[in-house]
Amino acid sequence: ETGVTQTPRHLVMGMTNKKSLKCEQHLGHNAMYWYKQSAKKPLELMFVYNFKEQTENNSVPSRFSPECPNSSHLFLHLHTLQPEDSALYLCASSHGGGIVDNQPQHFGDGTRLSIL
Amino acid sequence: GNSVTQMEGPVTLSEEAFLTINCTYTATGYPSLFWYVQYPGEGLQLLLKATKADDKGSNKGFEATYRKETTSFHLEKGSVQVSDSAVYFCALRATGFQKLVFGTGTRLLVSP
Numbered sequence: 001e002t003g004v005t006q007t008p009r010h011l012v013m014g015m016t017n018k019k020s021l022k023c024e025q026h027l028g029h030n031a032m033y034w035y036k037q038s039a040k041k042p043l044e045l046m047f048v049y050n051f052k053e054q055t056e057n058n059s060v061p062s063r064f065s066p067e068c069p070n071s072s073h074l075f076l077h078l079h080t081l082q083p084e085d086s087a088l089y090l091c092a093s094s095h096g097g098g099i100v101d102n103q104p105q106h107f108g109d110g111t112r113l114s115i116l
Numbered sequence: 117g118n119s120v121t122q123m124e125g126p127v128t129l130s131e132e133a134f135l136t137i138n139c140t141y142t143a144t145g146y147p148s149l150f151w152y153v154q155y156p157g158e159g160l161q162l163l164l165k166a167t168k169a170d171d172k173g174s175n176k177g178f179e180a181t182y183r184k185e186t187t188s189f190h191l192e193k194g195s196v197q198v199s200d201s202a203v204y205f206c207a208l209r210a211t212g213f214q215k216l217v218f219g220t221g222t223r224l225l226v227s228p
Contacts, residue, residue, distance in 0.1 A: 045216075
């Protein structure tokens with residue numbers, strides 16, 4: 001139990017579908033992150049939120065739309081995805097940057113996304 | 117820029133063998149260094165960390181020492197078990213930055 005829960009664990013969708021990934025953390029953190037993990041590639045940071053505000057977007061296509069309604073919840077809305085978007089999507093949380101630099105990020109178990 | 121380089125895997129060992137996974141980094145200032153482990157079907161879990169030069173992080177029999185002079189943070193374990201089979205990621209957080217920079221991961225396979 002890492003304190004970060006992601007749902008669903010697996011998702012199969014067509015390219016025209018709209019779906020959402022959910023992440024919830026119970027660690028009292030104020031920063032949340034979305035990562036993409038593809039086979040044979042380094043972990044790619046997608047978005048960073050601090051205190052519900054998006055502070056980083058690493059040139060992610062607009063078919064991925066994040067939402068952070070509060071410090072405990074993070075969503076990733078998906079629309080018109082491509083086959084190359086199939087990957088493991090990981091959510092993480094931590095104490096916000098600038099507070100304590102050595103604080104680690106805590107990860108959920110991920111959502112395995114397959115685009116048909 | 118900041119970067120992490122890990123040895124390519126897979127690393128294949130027999131149970132009770134000695135493990136070393138190499139990690140070197142490039143960063144300005146004094147980054148914090150981390151090792152994460154990912155078991156099959158799971159997310160990343162923090163294994164250990166070190167925040168300043170000569171610090172040794174340790175957990176579950178694994179150790180890594182922050183070597184500023186060689187910019188390295190090699191992961192070691194004296195006697196691996198089958199249950200240690202996983203992918204290991206070295207990462208850094210540069211001073212003044214929030215994001216983690218990860219290496220590409222090293223897969224460890226331990227056979228009985």
